[in-house]
Amino acid sequence: MTTHAQRAATFLEDGPRTDWHDKSLWHVRSKRDGSIAGIPEWEALRQLGSDIKDNVLSNLDTYLEEFEQRATANGVIVHWAKDAEEHNRIVHGILARHRVDRIVKSKSMLTEECHLNQYLEEQGVEVIDTDLGERIIQMRNEPPSHIVMPAIHLKKEEIGQLFHEQLGTDEGASDPQYLTEAARQHLRAKFLAAKAGITGVNFAVAETGGIVVCTNEGNADMGVHLAPVQIHCMGIEKVIPRAEHLGVFTRLLGRSATGQPITIYTSHHHKPKPGGEMHVVIVDNGRTEQLGREDFRNSLKCIRCGACMNTCPIYRRSGGHSYDHTIPGPIGSILSPGLDLKKHGDLAFASTLCGSCSDVCPVKIDIHAQLYKWRQVVSEEGHLAKSKTIPLLGAGAVLSRGGLYNFMGKAARTALNIVPRAVVYNRFNPWGESRELPEVPKESFKEWYARTQTPEA
Amino acid sequence: MEGIRSNKPGPRPLPTLPPDPLSLDIDELERAFREVLSASKTTFLEPEKLAGYVRDFGADKTIVSTLPELGGTLDLVTIDDPLQLAGVDLTILHARLGVAENGAMWLSETEMVHRVLPFITQHLVLIVDRATLVPTMHAAYRRIDICETGFGVFVAGPSKTADIEQSLVIGAHGPRSLIVCLR
Ligand code: SF4
Numbered sequence A: 001m002t003t004h005a006q007r008a009a010t011f012l013e014d015g016p017r018t019d020w021h022d023k024s025l026w027h028v029r030s031k032r033d034g035s036i037a038g039i040p041e042w043e044a045l046r047q048l049g050s051d052i053k054d055n056v057l058s059n060l061d062t063y064l065e066e067f068e069q070r071a072t073a074n075g076v077i078v079h080w081a082k083d084a085e086e087h088n089r090i091v092h093g094i095l096a097r098h099r100v101d102r103i104v105k106s107k108s109m110l111t112e113e114c115h116l117n118q119y120l121e122e123q124g125v126e127v128i129d130t131d132l133g134e135r136i137i138q139m140r141n142e143p144p145s146h147i148v149m150p151a152i153h154l155k156k157e158e159i160g161q162l163f164h165e166q167l168g169t170d171e172g173a174s175d176p177q178y179l180t181e182a183a184r185q186h187l188r189a190k191f192l193a194a195k196a197g198i199t200g201v202n203f204a205v206a207e208t209g210g211i212v213v214c215t216n217e218g219n220a221d222m223g224v225h226l227a228p229v230q231i232h233c234m235g236i237e238k239v240i241p242r243a244e245h246l247g248v249f250t251r252l253l254g255r256s257a258t259g260q261p262i263t264i265y266t267s268h269h270h271k272p273k274p275g276g277e278m279h280v281v282i283v284d285n286g287r288t289e290q291l292g293r294e295d296f297r298n299s300l301k302c303i304r305c306g307a308c309m310n311t312c313p314i315y316r317r318s319g320g321h322s323y324d325h326t327i328p329g330p331i332g333s334i335l336s337p338g339l340d341l342k343k344h345g346d347l348a349f350a351s352t353l354c355g356s357c358s359d360v361c362p363v364k365i366d367i368h369a370q371l372y373k374w375r376q377v378v379s380e381e382g383h384l385a386k387s388k389t390i391p392l393l394g395a396g397a398v399l400s401r402g403g404l405y406n407f408m409g410k411a412a413r414t415a416l417n418i419v420p421r422a423v424v425y426n427r428f429n430p431w432g433e434s435r436e437l438p439e440v441p442k443e444s445f446k447e448w449y450a451r452t453q454t455p456e457a
Numbered sequence B: 001m002e003g004i005r006s007n008k009p010g011p012r013p014l015p016t017l018p019p020d021p022l023s024l025d026i027d028e029l030e031r032a033f034r035e036v037l038s039a040s041k042t043t044f045l046e047p048e049k050l051a052g053y054v055r056d057f058g059a060d061k062t063i064v065s066t067l068p069e070l071g072g073t074l075d076l077v078t079i080d081d082p083l084q085l086a087g088v089d090l091t092i093l094h095a096r097l098g099v100a101e102n103g104a105m106w107l108s109e110t111e112m113v114h115r116v117l118p119f120i121t122q123h124l125v126l127i128v129d130r131a132t133l134v135p136t137m138h139a140a141y142r143r144i145d146i147c148e149t150g151f152g153v154f155v156a157g158p159s160k161t162a163d164i165e166q167s168l169v170i171g172a173h174g175p176r177s178l179i180v181c182l183r
Helices: A004-012 A015-036 A042-058 A060-073 A084-097 A109-113 A116-122 A132-139 A156-167 A176-193 A219-226 A245-258 A287-291 A297-301 A307-311 A329-339 A341-349 A356-360 A367-380 A389-400 A404-418 A445-452 B002-007 B026-039 B047-056 B137-143
Strands: A077-081 A102-105 A126-129 A196-199 A203-205 A210-215 A229-235 A265-269 A277-283 B063-065 B090-094 B097-099 B105-108 B123-128 B151-155 B177-182
Touching: A004 A015, A004 A341, A015 A245, A015 A307, A042 A060, A042 A245, A042 A297, A060 A077, A060 A277, A060 B002, A077 A084, A084 A116, A084 A196, A084 A229, A084 A277, A102 A116, A102 A176, A102 A219, A109 A116, A109 A229, A116 A126, A126 A132, A132 A156, A132 A176, A156 A176, A176 A219, A196 A219, A203 A245, A210 A219, A210 A229, A210 A245, A219 A229, A219 A265, A245 B137, A287 A297, A287 A329, A287 B002, A297 A329, A297 A367, A307 A329, A307 A356, A329 A341, A329 A356, A329 A367, A341 A367, A356 A367, B026 B177, B047 B090, B047 B123, B047 B177, B097 B137, B105 B123
Parallel strands: A077 A277, A102 A126, A102 A196, A196 A229, A229 A277, B063 B090, B090 B123, B123 B177
Antiparallel strands: A203 A210, A210 A265, A265 B151, B097 B105, B105 B151
C-alpha cells in the first residue's frame, strides 16, 4: 500500500506539470474570490448555509421521512440503501425490470463512491458518463481527480490524442472548441439511444419532495428528459428543509465552485414525466456512523463545491489521484479516515493545517480542525507508528519546493487587490452592513523584513 | 432511521431568512440582469426585432414557438415522444421571471411544454417581462412554487463547459446560443 506522500512524490516528478496544475486551480480560487466580492453579505450567507445544515443534521431522520412522504405522494419511487452494494443492486434492479441495457449518467460523486459503473458493466449494462470531464476520464479508465472538474489534471493534447483514438478526431488536434464539438456529437447519439438516465443530487427538498440538480452543460437534463426511466442517487445528508433554503445554497454553490453567480442550469424534479418513471435512491454508506462522531459530523454539511481543493496548497501540488479516494482534497481527507482508518489515516497528514480550506468553505466546516483531530485519532489507534515520518514528508516536500509558500502569500495579496468591487449585487443588499474587503498590505512581513533588516554589507 | 435517531446531534434551530429589500429601482435590476447575462455569453434582442430574427433564421430550419404572435414550423401538440424534438433548431419560450443578481430565468412545464425542449434545441430565445425581474434568488424562490409542475428549471446562459484545460466552450450539450428578449 502506498501512502499519500509517495503518490504525491510521483506527481511532483513532472515539475512543469505540477506548476501548471497548481496555477490552474489557483486561477479557479481567484475567480471565486472575485465573484464573492460582489456579495457584501457573503459572510452572513455562509453563516445561514452553515446554520441550515446544522439544523438538517439535528433533524435528519424527520426531514428524510418528510421527503419520502412528499416524494411518494408526487408519484416518485423512493428506495433506501444502507451501503454501496445495496445501492448498486437497487439501481440494477430498476434497469433489469425495464430491460435497459444502455444508460447515460451525469456527474454523481455518490455513484463514484459506490463504484456503480463497474457493477453495471459487469451485469452487461453500457454506462456512458455524459459530463465532458467525466466522459474523458471514463475513456481513460481513470477516476476523477476533482469533484467539480474531473479532468483538471489533463492537458488538452492528451485529450486530443484520446479523442483521436476513440472518437476519430483529427490527429494532433487539441483545440478545446473542436474537441468539445466532437464530444457533443458523440454524446448526442448516446442521449437519443439511452433507455434510462441517472443523475446525482445537489439538494433534496423535504417540504416539496423534489430534488435539485445543478449543471453547466445541460447533460443531466438531456439524459433524464429523453429516457423513459430517470434515477437520482443521493446520500442521506443532501436533504434540506424547505424550498426557500435553495435561495441560500444556489447562491453559495456556483460562486464557491467556479466563481459563477449560479450554474447555467438549476433543475427541479418533482414528478415523473408523462408515461415515465422517477426513482430516488437514498444511500447511507457510512454516513450515519459519521453523524455519530461528534468531532467529525460537520463534514456531512458539505455541498461538494470543491473550493477547499482549489485553495489547498497540498492538493494543488499533489493532484487529486494522490488521495486515492473518491473525494480528494481537504474534505476527502476528513471523510475517508472514517470509512477506513488504516487505508486513509495518512490523509489527515496531507495538510499544512493552514486553514485556507475552512476559510473558503461556504458552509463553514472547520476542515483543518477536523484534520488535526483525525491525526490524534490516528496516533491513538497506533496507525502512526511506522508511517509517522513518511506522510509528514508530503507537506514538507511541498513546502520546501521552489518557495511555494512565498508565492502563495503573494498571490493572495494580488488577488484581493484585483477583484472588481461589488459590481452587480451591491445595489440590492438588504442585509444592512456591507463588508469591505480587508485592506491588503502592499508588503508581506517577509518582504518588509528583508527591506528593513538587510544586514550591512 | 434508528441509527440516525441515536447518532444525530442535539436540536439546532432553523434560521429565518432575511426579508427582501423594500423598494427597488427596476432600471437598476435591468442593468444588473443585462450585465451578468452578457458576461455568461447571452445576447439581447429588442422585442420588435424578434420577428425579423426568426424570419432570417432559415427557411429550412425547424422552429418551435409558444408565442401566439410568432408561429413556428413544428406544432408541439403533435409531439408525444421527446425524441421527436431531436431536430429542433430554434425554440422561443416565455420565462416566468428573471433574477438580477445572476441572470437566472425560471421556466416550469407550463412555459416549456416538453421538459427536454430548452435543452435539446440548438438555439434558444427566452422572453422576459421587465416587471418580473427580482433582485436575488431569495426573492425568486418566494415568487415561484417549485412543485407547481413536475419539473422546473432556472436557465442562466447557453450550455457551456470548461472541462478541457479550463477553456470556456459554449454549446456543450444544450443550446449553442441564448438570446433574451426583455420587454
Ligand atoms: S468541504 Fe466546504 S469547501 Fe470543501 S467541497 Fe465541501 S462545501 Fe465545498
